[in-house]
Amino acid sequence: MPIERSEELGVKIGLEVHVQLTALKTKLFCSCSANYRGMPPNTLTCPICLGHPGTLPVLNRKAVEHAMMVALALNSSISPQMFFFRKNYFYVDLPKNFQISQYDKAGGAPLSTGGWVEFSVNGERKKVRIRRIQLEEDPARLTYPGTITSAPYTLVDFNRAGVALLEIVTEPDMETPEEAYFFLQKLRSILEHLGVSSENMQGSMRCDANISIMGGARVEIKNISSFRDVRRALQYEIMRQKQLLRRGGVTKQETRHWDEDRQITVSLRVKETESDYRYFPEPDLVPVKIPEEWVSKVASQMPELPDARKERFISDYGIPEYDAIVLTSSKKIADFFEECCKLYSNPKKIANWIMSDLLRNINETGMDVTEMSITAEQFIEMIKMIDEGLISGKIAKRVLRESIRTGRPPRIVVEDEGLLKISDENVISKLADEVFREFPKAVEDARRDRKAVNFLVGQVMKKTRGRADPDVTNKVILSKLEENRAIPSRS
Numbered sequence: 505m506p507i508e509r510s511e512e513l514g515v516k517i518g519l520e521v522h523v524q525l526t527a528l529k530t531k532l533f534c535s536c537s538a539n540y541r542g543m544p545p546n547t548l549t550c551p552i553c554l555g556h557p558g559t560l561p562v563l564n565r566k567a568v569e570h571a572m573m574v575a576l577a578l579n580s581s582i583s584p585q586m587f588f589f590r591k592n593y594f595y596v597d598l599p600k601n602f603q604i605s606q607y608d609k610a611g612g613a614p615l616s617t618g619g620w621v622e623f624s625v626n627g628e629r630k631k632v633r634i635r636r637i638q639l640e641e642d643p644a645r646l647t648y649p650g651t652i653t654s655a656p657y658t659l660v661d662f663n664r665a666g667v668a669l670l671e672i673v674t675e676p677d678m679e680t681p682e683e684a685y686f687f688l689q690k691l692r693s694i695l696e697h698l699g700v701s702s703e704n705m706q707g708s709m710r711c712d713a714n715i716s717i718m719g720g721a722r723v724e725i726k727n728i729s730s731f732r733d734v735r736r737a738l739q740y741e742i743m744r745q746k747q748l749l750r751r752g753g754v755t756k757q758e759t760r761h762w763d764e765d766r767q768i769t770v771s772l773r774v775k776e777t778e779s780d781y782r783y784f785p786e787p788d789l790v791p792v793k794i795p796e797e798w799v800s801k802v803a804s805q806m807p808e809l810p811d812a813r814k815e816r817f818i819s820d821y822g823i824p825e826y827d828a829i830v831l832t833s834s835k836k837i838a839d840f841f842e843e844c845c846k847l848y849s850n851p852k853k854i855a856n857w858i859m860s861d862l863l864r865n866i867n868e869t870g871m872d873v874t875e876m877s878i879t880a881e882q883f884i885e886m887i888k889m890i891d892e893g894l895i896s897g898k899i900a901k902r903v904l905r906e907s908i909r910t911g912r913p914p915r916i917v918v919e920d921e922g923l924l925k926i927s928d929e930n931v932i933s934k935l936a937d938e939v940f941r942e943f944p945k946a947v948e949d950a951r952r953d954r955k956a957v958n959f960l961v962g963q964v965m966k967k968t969r970g971r972a973d974p975d976v977t978n979k980v981i982l983s984k985l986e987e988n989r990a991i992p993s994r995s
């Protein structure tokens with residue numbers, strides 16, 4: 505019997521999400537600028553983040569506060585005292601040969617433990633538990649010309665070394681690649697609402713996924729840079745492991761790399777175990793006490809989060825829960841919706857156009873919502889054009905599609921392509937005359953059976969590429985049929 509369904513395969517997926525705290529001005533342990541994007545390589549460094557001997561790290565207080573906000577938002581318990589540990593390994597992206605990180609064993613305590621994220625997958629609620637959240641430093645950025653497996657050399661940029669990073673580890677509670685995708689979407693929306701990490705920045709959220717099927721060994725897929733790719737990488741890995749097991753093979757515990765270009769996972773190394781990292785307490789940093797008062801102070805400054813915003817959307821705008829969930833799945837879309845509602849008070853109509861055509865077109869182009877260029881003003885201008893009868897809903901769909909793909913505002917698309925609706929009775933009457941001449945048989949049918957009128961209306965629409973006002977066209981054709989009835993037909 506072929507095994508196809510996920511639950512029968514016993515798929516277990518856990519995620520380790522690395523989130524850069526991009527709202528911080530400086531790195532985690534030194535005062536170098538954390539804003540490295542677009543900067544010339546290796547210009548934002550100092551002896552501390554380059555790991556020179558004799559230098560001492562100093563913890564960025566704001567980084568701890570931003571991390572606490574994330575912990576609170578994910579219902580995770582903040583440790584009253586946390587410790588930094590050294591994770592030892594030798595690699596070109598690590599100038600000290602160890603990464604300052606946190607550890608939940610050997611007497612260590614990370615920033616927080618436990619917690620959960622609740623989200624919706626195709627209308628069903630799903631809860632994924634959080635195992636721990638820890639603070640650590642980002643390693644340097646490596647660039648491989650070509651692919652990681654074939655690059656003849658590697659370029660290293662230390663500007664990223666030492667940037668504050670949060671590692672959010674989930675329990676293996678996800679059973680499908682879909683669930684992993686929607687978990688990440690919800691997490692991203694929470695982080696965006698907190699304002700601690702911007703989704704606009706390339707590489708600000710990276711993900712490792714571990715997956716096992718049918719009780720087999722856990723395979724880790726490293727450094728997946730987009731949500732879409734997390735889903736694809738997991739789909740690929742389920743297929744690969746399933747085929748391997750069917751042929752009588754055994755999955756081995758290993759680390760695989762997601763090759764974006766080829767859309768496959770490639771074995772990198774047989775998995776090292778934790779003991780290979782020789783974790784030990786970082787002697788250069790004292791344990792950090794996080795008293796209750798500090799937690800309450802941070803908690804009192806928390807902004808509105810997606811779940812609360814969803815409830816407010818339902819009560820303030822009177823939209824269904826499903827709509828509110830979709831609209832708050834991204835801060836950009838939620839902000840866009842509220843901006844639109846300020847400009848035009850028809851929330852349900854705005855929600856419908858955003859959820860159906862706007863988001864669908866963005867998805868189809870493979871774009872991310874953060875990349876869309878259409879503004880609330882332009883979007884509302886289009887909706888008003890529909891309501892004022894200047895364009896039909898059908899034309900508006902075409903306009904939006906074109907606008908998303910080309911970045912041209914909807915009104916410009918309407919003007920450039922002459923898409924304004926034709927409501928002029930004289931113009932429609934002339935076109936109807938042409939149709940009557942071309943389809944005499946259909947005219948006869950329409951006299952006997954009103955249902956056949958639709959065909960004639962359709963022909964006028966065809967001549968105008970959908971621009972004729974359907975109501976006016978219908979009226980014109982009906983009155984012509986009446987006129988013709990008065991004249992005895994000459995056969």
Ligand SMILES: [Zn+2]
Pocket residue numbers: 531534535536548549550551552553554666
């Ligand atoms: Zn530095």
